[in-house]
Amino acid sequence: MPTTPSQIDKQTLVARLNEARNALLTVVRDMPADRIETPGAAGDWSVKEVIGHIASWEDRLLTLTQMVLNGQADKIEWIDSHEALQAWNQRQYLRKQSWTWSETIRELALLREELLWNIDGMAPEQLFQIHDLAVGPVRPADLLEGIVAHDQEHLPDLQTWADGNSEKP
Numbered sequence: 703m704p705t706t707p708s709q710i711d712k713q714t715l716v717a718r719l720n721e722a723r724n725a726l727l728t729v730v731r732d733m734p735a736d737r738i739e740t741p742g743a744a745g746d747w748s749v750k751e752v753i754g755h756i757a758s759w760e761d762r763l764l765t766l767t768q769m770v771l772n773g774q775a776d777k778i779e780w781i782d783s784h785e786a787l788q789a790w791n792q793r794q795y796l797r798k799q800s801w802t803w804s805e806t807i808r809e810l811a812l813l814r815e816e817l818l819w820n821i822d823g824m825a826p827e828q829l830f831q832i833h834d835l836a837v838g839p840v841r842p843a844d845l846l847e848g849i850v851a852h853d854q855e856h857l858p859d860l861q862t863w864a865d866g867n868s869e870k871p
Contacts, residue, residue, distance in 0.1 A: 707830035722853035743863040757810040758794040767842045
């Protein structure tokens with residue numbers, strides 16, 4: 703028997719978002735400055751570049767959520783292949799290449815503030831409503847869960863780098 707989404711479901715989503723982000727921030731907060739911009743934290747990327755990448759994806763997933771909620775899902779350009787994913791990531795990387803650490807971490811903080819403000823204004827029914835889109839059924843909450851998954855995906859590399867267990871290139 704289906705249940706109606708509740709405020710508790712919404713609070714659980716926010717808690718998951720906060721837990722995943724706090725885990726990332728705990729790792730990078732105490733990292734020595736010379737490790738922040740040194741390549742090798744995740745492949746050839748520095749911590750700064752990984753955090754910029756995470757911020758880009760948070761912005762994308764929030765924008766997708768807003769478009770779905772505003773009935774504009776037909777205008778979404780879905781990333782539908784590995785090549786398209788790599789190209790999108792590369793465009794974001796190049797766009798932020800000259801950013802400082804302060805600019806990068808500030809963007810991450812501002813995006814999180816915007817994300818939480820948006821969630822606060824959504825009723826649980828909006829967050830968990832299924833939308834039948836070209837890519838299949840999508841709930842806004844599932845798009846936002848993608849942010850949690852992405853933070854968790856990059857956490858092990860950042861933790862290893864912070865612990866000094868990665869080899870420098």
